[in-house]
Amino acid sequence: MLSILENDHWRFSPMRHFVSSFILWEVTADIKSAPCVATLRNFDELGEKARDVAVLREFVNSHFNPPGTELVEWYPRDWVDFPSTFLSIHDYHHRRWALHLHRIWRDLCRRVREDVRKHQDHYSLLYVPHPFIIPGGRFREFYY
Structure with a gap:
């Protein structure tokens, strides 16, 4: 995870922005045991749908564990x-x-x-x- 966080793609990625905003808005998740690269890829596949709160909630719930x-x-x-x-x-x-x-x-x-x-x-x-x-x-x- 640390190597992913040090990577510029993660630091400036839309996923980080949307997920961070979502988690700050409603604290519901911690990192789940899914490879980070796959998580980034899955988020990138959402494209513009990531702006939909319901889609983002489903993404967070399926890629993260409860706190x-x-x-x-x-x-x-x-x-x-x-x-x-x-x-x-x-x-x-x-x-x-x-x-x-x-x-x-x-x-x-x-x-x-x-x-x-x-x-x-x-x-x-x-x-x-x-x-x-x-x-x-x-x-x-x-x-x-």
Whole structure:
């Protein structure tokens, strides 16, 4: 993928302009495991039809995966639902808040799918071998 992005054809191509505009307008996709050259060729074949929102939506949906599909949930092996140290929090409301916060950390743990390592040229996300915490909300990745 990086070699394609460094190529002037990609940098100044109509596909980049239309797809970037579409994705900014409606964030719906990440790069799919289809060879980039074939994706460029398929877009070029659309010609003027690429200006039609429905055609562009179909192109994006058929060449890109939904956001976040390169990540999978991950739970630490030593995870416990209720740490015994929380029993030392005497105030019920504070203990409940601490438990809620503790569970959020578990829900934000992710790791990168093995397919990203095997096919790095098909993804915009760089493969990292270790699990990490995502920011949450619409932010599904960590920042290098």
